[in-house]
Amino acid sequence: MTGPILRVRDLTTRFRSRAGTVTVVDGVSFTLDRGEVLGLVGESGSGKSMTGFSLIGLVDEPGRVEPTASVELDGRELVGLAEPEMRALRGRRISMVFQDPMMTLNPVLSIGDQMGLVIAAHHRMSRADMATRAAEALTRVGIPEARARLDAYPHQFSGGMRQRVAIAIAILNHPAVIIADEPTTALDVSIQAQILVELQRLAREDGTAMIWISHDLATVSTVADRVAVMYAGRIVEHGPTTAVLSRPRHPYTRGLLDSLPSRGEPGHDLAQIPGAPPSLAALPPGCAFAPRCGHADAACGVAPPATEVGPRGWRCHHPLEEARR
Amino acid sequence: MAGFVLQRLMQAVVVMLVMSALVFVGVYAIGNPIDVLISPDATQDIRAATIARYGLDLPLWEQYFAFLGRVLSGDFGTSFVYGIPVTQLILTRLPATLELTLTAIFGATLVGVPLGMYAGYRPDRIFSRVVMGLSILGFSVPTFWIGLVLIFVFAVDLGWLPAGGRGETVSLFGVEWSFLTLDGLRHMLLPALNLSLFKFAMMVRLARSGTRETMSSDVVKFARAAGLSEWTVLSRHVLRLIAIPIVTVFGLELASTLAFAVVTETIFSWPGLGKLVIESITALDRPVMVAYLVIVSFVFIAINLSVDLAYAALDPRLSKGRS
Ligand SMILES: Nc1ncnc2c1ncn2[C@@H]1O[C@H](COP(=O)(O)OP(=O)(O)OP(=O)(O)O)[C@@H](O)[C@H]1O
Numbered sequence: 001m002t003g004p005i006l007r008v009r010d011l012t013t014r015f016r017s018r019a020g021t022v023t024v025v026d027g028v029s030f031t032l033d034r035g036e037v038l039g040l041v042g043e044s045g046s047g048k049s050m051t052g053f054s055l056i057g058l059v060d061e062p063g064r065v066e067p068t069a070s071v072e073l074d075g076r077e078l079v080g081l082a083e084p085e086m087r088a089l090r091g092r093r094i095s096m097v098f099q100d101p102m103m104t105l106n107p108v109l110s111i112g113d114q115m116g117l118v119i120a121a122h123h124r125m126s127r128a129d130m131a132t133r134a135a136e137a138l139t140r141v142g143i144p145e146a147r148a149r150l151d152a153y154p155h156q157f158s159g160g161m162r163q164r165v166a167i168a169i170a171i172l173n174h175p176a177v178i179i180a181d182e183p184t185t186a187l188d189v190s191i192q193a194q195i196l197v198e199l200q201r202l203a204r205e206d207g208t209a210m211i212w213i214s215h216d217l218a219t220v221s222t223v224a225d226r227v228a229v230m231y232a233g234r235i236v237e238h239g240p241t242t243a244v245l246s247r248p249r250h251p252y253t254r255g256l257l258d259s260l261p262s263r264g265e266p267g268h269d270l271a272q273i274p275g276a277p278p279s280l281a282a283l284p285p286g287c288a289f290a291p292r293c294g295h296a297d298a299a300c301g302v303a304p305p306a307t308e309v310g311p312r313g314w315r316c317h318h319p320l321e322e323a324r325r
Numbered sequence: 326m327a328g329f330v331l332q333r334l335m336q337a338v339v340v341m342l343v344m345s346a347l348v349f350v351g352v353y354a355i356g357n358p359i360d361v362l363i364s365p366d367a368t369q370d371i372r373a374a375t376i377a378r379y380g381l382d383l384p385l386w387e388q389y390f391a392f393l394g395r396v397l398s399g400d401f402g403t404s405f406v407y408g409i410p411v412t413q414l415i416l417t418r419l420p421a422t423l424e425l426t427l428t429a430i431f432g433a434t435l436v437g438v439p440l441g442m443y444a445g446y447r448p449d450r451i452f453s454r455v456v457m458g459l460s461i462l463g464f465s466v467p468t469f470w471i472g473l474v475l476i477f478v479f480a481v482d483l484g485w486l487p488a489g490g491r492g493e494t495v496s497l498f499g500v501e502w503s504f505l506t507l508d509g510l511r512h513m514l515l516p517a518l519n520l521s522l523f524k525f526a527m528m529v530r531l532a533r534s535g536t537r538e539t540m541s542s543d544v545v546k547f548a549r550a551a552g553l554s555e556w557t558v559l560s561r562h563v564l565r566l567i568a569i570p571i572v573t574v575f576g577l578e579l580a581s582t583l584a585f586a587v588v589t590e591t592i593f594s595w596p597g598l599g600k601l602v603i604e605s606i607t608a609l610d611r612p613v614m615v616a617y618l619v620i621v622s623f624v625f626i627a628i629n630l631s632v633d634l635a636y637a638a639l640d641p642r643l644s645k646g647r648s
């Protein structure tokens with residue numbers, strides 16, 4: 001089959017409460033090709049995780065994905081899909097890995113039991129076959145003596161090993177898309193790199209597409225083919241990773257890059273984006289980044305249009321010069 | 326695991342010894358058994374003979390070891406009031422308490438935990454609010470009052486169920502049981518219900534708060550993201566995660582109810598241990614009191630031990646090290 005594996009159009013997720021409506025994901029659109037890795041970056045609270053949860057239909061009450069949104073997985077519309085059908089896709093065609101492996105695995109169930117539950121959710125299989133399949137997945141993520149480890153409990157693994165187990169669970173049913181929500185953030189730097197390489201290899205072997213969520217541009221630059229930068233629930237800039245990171249067009253992307261330790265000059269203070277991320281309940285009209293932006297003027301009081309040039313796109317009234325770097 | 330069990334067993338034995346000594350000394354401090362055993366106008370010779378017969382002239386520690394030896398062989402002496410061996414007396418009463426308590430606690434747990442889990446899973450549903458309302462009632466209304474109301478409504482007013490007694494019993498392993506006959510079950514229903522309400526309330530609360538907390542955890546999010554059905558998430562993940570406090574309360578309640586079902590047993594004239602001990606305290610029936618206290622300590626220790634072992638089974642972190 002050709003065409004993108006995932007096509008997201010105008011994904012919007014709102015929390016309605018008595019206190020008012022908060023839009024945590026606002027008109028997010030992107031496509032993901034088979035085997036492609038899309039990095040989703042942005043500060044804390046920018047809606048990266050919510051985007052992930054919205055895609056797999058797991059937004060907590062009272063949050064809701066607007067019915068005008070469209071998420072097509074392999075040509076099949078997911079928005080508005082009945083829960084039993086959505087459930088059948090979760091963990092089989094599209095799965096998710098979370099940030100903290102200390103929290104995601106059930107401490108009182110053995111690894112084999114937890115993996116068995118995930119297999120049984122999608123396939124009828126004998127216990128022996130399940131064990132074989134689970135052990136295969138563990139072996140694939142680099143856990144030695146996988147079969148013996150099926151009887152082990154999460155506390156018998158180190159943090160990095162636990163994240164491998166979580167990844168093994170995510171790839172158990174060979175999904176077409178994996179949403180990896182900061183899967184390395186909670187780990188030691190050296191282990192981060194291992195996990196990163198491991199996931200990348202798995203995705204390549206299976207042709208699995210991946211959405212790599214991170215607030216760390218450095219990590220994203222090593223895994224992602226393309227990046228999308230989120231701010232206050234919106235994608236403000238997207239494009240091929242090297243192009244976006246070397247020649248950012250949106251001042252927010254520029255700010256994120258400048259605050260990377262590796263980019264600052266030694267001995268100098270790191271550049272910080274002034275101000276703090278806005279409260280989603282009280283966004284300024286127009287460009288949400290304007291209050292923190294050195295280039296903002298009166299024009300920014302109106303929502304900037306989406307500019308698409310070739311593979312790149314941005315939403316800014318005053319995009320930075322292409323040749324700045 | 327074996328080391329863990331052994332260690333707990335040793336602890337249990339030590340606690341049991343300490344308890345028996347306390348019971349022995351404590352009971353010696355209340356009342357003078359001689360006054361109960363011998364009529365005040367008995368001759369000095371009879372007094373001396375009786376004292377010697379019961380070994381009451383020996384030093385306290387010798388009496389204690391004699392007592393310990395007899396207890397270990399299951400001999401608690403003869404009841405002053407009933408004139409029969411205490412062991413036999415207790416064996417006729419213990420099954421009544423046992424079946425009543427177990428019915429009440431298992432009932433409260435098997436009904437309370439699922440209802441509490443539902444209330445935690447769907448806190449805004451009307452049904453959940455009704456369940457929580459019931460649990461508040463179970464907590465705040467005193468047991469004796471509910472017992473009287475139950476008798477008044479179901480026995481006196483409606484005449485559906487008997488107001489007291491054990492009803493027909495069947496002999497099994499040489500002791501009489503009510504739960505094996507229909508009539509016995511009818512007699513047991515009201516007192517068991519009465520006894521279970523507080524425990525039901527507790528189980529509902531525990532299950533509800535545990536479920537609420539667990540539902541928003543990453544474990545549940547991750548399980549859902551892997552496509553597990555809500556039923557599987559609740560029955561396999563959540564239930565296991567909330568099991569430990571539930572088992573704890575189950576054990577505590579089981580022990581304390583076995584020992585102190587007095588109020589309910591009295592209201593429903595249920596011939597159990599609680600009733601027996603109250604009677605023997607008023608009558609200063611020392612052998613019965615001693616036996617009761619020893620048996621109750623034993624039951625507490627045995628139940629605590631089982632709860633500890635259940636923890637180890639429920640939480641692998643307690644029984645296995647890192648590998
Ligand atoms: N139940 C809720 N009601 C209202 N707002 C919510 C709710 N849950 C999350 N939000 C808001 O959604 C926004 C996006 O959260 P999200 O978790 O997607 O951020 P993120 O980009 O993943 O941040 P982080 O890097 O910290 O993980 C946050 O501002 C948060 O306050």
Ligand SMILES: [Mg+2]
Binds near residue numbers: 050181
């Ligand atoms: Mg997040």
